[in-house]
Amino acid sequence: MNQISRRVPLVDGVAKVTGALRFTADLDVEGLLHCALVFSPHPHARVASIDAASALAVKGVHAVFWHENTPARYYNSSIWFAGQEALADERMFAPIVRHVGDRVAAVVADTEEIARLAAKLVAVEYVSLPAIFDPEAALLHAGLAMREDGTPTFMNPVAYESFVRGDTEAGFAAAELVVETHITTPRSHHCAVEPHACIAKPEPDGRIGILSPCQSVFAVQAVVVQALGVPQEQIRVTKTPIGGSFGGKAEPILDPLCAFFALALGRPVMIRYDRHETFTATRTRSSVMGRMRLGLSSDGRILARETETLVDFGAYCTGGDYLPSSMLQRLVRLYDVPAERYRGRAVYTNTVPAGAFRGYGSPQIHTVAEITLDIAARRLGIDPVAMRLRNLVGPGAIEPWQGLDVGNARGRECLVRGADAFEWEARRQMGTGRGRWRRGIGVASATHINGCYPGFHEETTATLKLLPDGRAELVCALHDLGCGADTTLAQIAGETLGLRACDIAIVPADTDTCPYDLGTRASRMTYICGEAIRRAGVALAEAIRAAAVLELNTEAAGLRLEAGAVRRQDGSGLALSDLADRLVARGVELPAATETYRAQANPGSYAAHFAEVEVDRLTGCVRVTDYLAAHDVGRAINPMLVEGQIHGGIQIGIGYALYEDVALDRITGVMRGNSFSRYTLANASEMPPMRVVLIEEGEPTGPFGAKAVGEIATIPVAAAVVNAVNDALATELTHLPLVPERILAALG
Amino acid sequence: MTALAVVAPVDIAALRATLAAEAGPVRFIAGGTDMLIAGRPLAGTGLLVDLARVAGMAFISTDDADVRIGGATTVAALAADCGLRARIPALCEAAGQCGSVQIRNRATIGGNIANAAPAADLMPVLAAAGTRLALLKNDGTQYEAALCEYLPDSGHLIMEVILPGNALLPCSAFVKLGPRRDLTISRLNLAMLAEFQNSHFGTVRIAAGALGPVPLRMHLADAALGGRKLEPATLREFLSALATEVDAAIPGRNSQIYKRRAVAGLGLDLIAQAVGLSPRDRLFEEAVE
């Protein structure tokens, strides 16, 4: 093995740290105009009038846009292919604003400074409308979400998912213990280093080119086409380097506006949000109210489970209607539950829209389930690790909802080896201590998906081509979000071709030059794109060997690709660059291979996380003092990047458990956590020592046995930390985040 | 519209000359860590005087009876100064807990005082130490005022921060409580100067931040400790005094319920630091059992 299981540095790492890499807002585009938006200060209001005269009078202002002079077309910013059915309820600018921070108008000017100044001069009159902030109250605003003519009603619930398996009543009747919980998870924000930005520019051929730090160029194209009502060919999207996303840039928020302004003005336009706008006018994680009822036998077997979830996705649906079913999908592939009943609903409220965020519903549902399980374990007096082992699914299990095979599921190994490395038993014996500071330990298991199979044409196409210099070019609509996917995928390609990761030239995702791909979502990069690339690599290697047969006057069978050369069995051979030279000299096209891979499975990735905390009973402050994460990754293509994903996942999860909440005011709808001074993240000094245990048992359907780690890394964290706090204090805290006030209140 | 003019005097003479020559409004900028952060519009006109490069405005003098600190001294310099640590460790402690390394390298003591944030971390220490300020008016007159008399809106320049020697006490401490431990704005902070010998407190002065617009001197808490032996009973009285002070300072506020309880933990940490014990010492456990 040349590239696999190696700690290869990021292929774009040097360019990033030296500043050579240009992010969208740093790009030099000739004649670029800048834009500033006007946002609603009201949670729900009719825009009675807009007077743009003063703004237009400012020197350097080119135009002011609002609902009367922009397309009145409804769209859904979460679609990822043209024509995808989704509740279309957004408009570029609507005559009714639905959350504080909703878009009202935009000023386009020579400079951002002028645009921002003029935006303050746009005079808007509002007529306030009643607003709903509470998801349970939102259920009372009941009705069909869409009228027959396709206009949205903003009535609830928007989504409803239910599932029944087995006889839950019998299960509860037979149970030794029945536990009921009510758990709430907060609205957290992505906090990517790079705020949202987009550039759109008219091309000489009448098209609009969009430069977007996005998760799918095809999704951007589909949304822009839907919003503008232009033909798909008219929109070209190129992915720019991205300074973090975590799902926050999965939905094109600025792109439709930017494209329209460029089209209307015939000039390139950039919109970039500042930090405050990125908080208040993009997306958050949806909050979930979960109620769970768990029936258990005396030895900790789950006999029956009833789950009810209520998702608050804010002012616009985006992908929120998928959440109840996504959560169900992830819930049922962790434990073997003989009798299950699930009901999930999703509602509108007059708050900032929710959207994709690392794990897409999984952190919410596993937080609900894993906290409940721990409360049950404590009440039954059973070790929470033992209880989980009693119920976890194993390799080859068929999950009951979609009937999918969970693959080489190694959740048990995660628990067993993780508990061992964490010295779980010994720590449990130590107890919580007495007095002001209490120590506790917590565990949580989790699972997540690998790609979108069986839905949404889960397939991708990769082309690998030998370059004249002996390297290879990879075309596959890849969207590295900063997590290192490009590096991992280059390692896979390199492995098949006897090249290094840095020898693989990755063509940026572009709707003109790349075949369709769903984009970076659903933990599919390594598992799906990686397999397509591996197959293309194997095919290219074959083509290279075939081409070398003539040059080396030998049989293809004996040739191998190694260290940038094609070699005979005795080690003699030809550098790939020399081979390319000879082929070019003979006028032969350089070998290339294209493979389309359509997913056949959707195995689970599994994890078990272990946290130790110390809680100050006087101040309510929690410190995570030690952490261990065990992950079933099939095979770590790049252990360093896998560990990096896990470390980052722990950071997000600790914040989710203890601090993070955009804190929407229940009376005004105003976001209080709208800046880094008011929104607390776990920073470096809050981070505990972290250890990672990798379980590498190989997933037969994954490239070189690999499965996903990107999203699952953050999924069990919050529950592990909350469970540790509950262990330390003998409490049953269930409302996240566990801010000191909540902790002191629970202590009475 | 006349644009904002910026000058960076090189020394105090040049600074005085600049001020004397300016008829219009004058503003000062030192580290800029309060002034330049996003969301706060800078004035568009007038004169902005940069204090960061004025020779002679950044110094720490601890050899004489009074401790004197130049108004443009950085928080990082305060945190690292051994002479200061010997005279009033609480100020070094408070400085060391301000913001992050980057912030401390820019932030100044003058800025912390003039910005007058309720949560400013240097303020309770300065308040407990009976600090006086040497101030300069635009017309060139210099005068001294007690910290509590200084009006941030006056626009008068803080030239020096003076900790009168006769008010300094041998022990001191500073503790803060924020949403996280590092790079965090205080939700509550406490400073203490005290005499402590043979397990007994002598004079004690305590001040709290983030309980009102200006630091709160906590006289009930002073009295609960002053002249008393350090023992669980004393500590219990001290904690109850702290809660009473919090109740009186922020009655009916949302944060009152939390702060009146959390102040107990912070109060014990304060004493532990002042007398050089671990907050995990049995003594403190007994006090809250």
Ligand SMILES: Cc1cc2nc3c(=O)[nH]c(=O)nc-3n(C[C@H](O)[C@H](O)[C@H](O)COP(=O)(O)OP(=O)(O)OC[C@H]3O[C@@H](n4cnc5c(N)ncnc54)[C@H](O)[C@@H]3O)c2cc1C
């Ligand atoms: C990320 C971050 C974290 C922070 N964390 C903390 C913290 O933990 N604790 C804390 O206390 N503060 C904190 N602060 C606030 C800030 O750093 C301090 O208040 C700092 O001491 C301000 O000093 P400065 O020199 O930067 O002030 P500047 O921003 O330069 O000035 C602030 C104000 O003071 C005036 N001014 C400055 N110097 C003088 C002078 N000599 N005479 C008269 N007026 C003057 C200015 O005109 C201005 O009005 C933080 C700030 C940031 C951005």
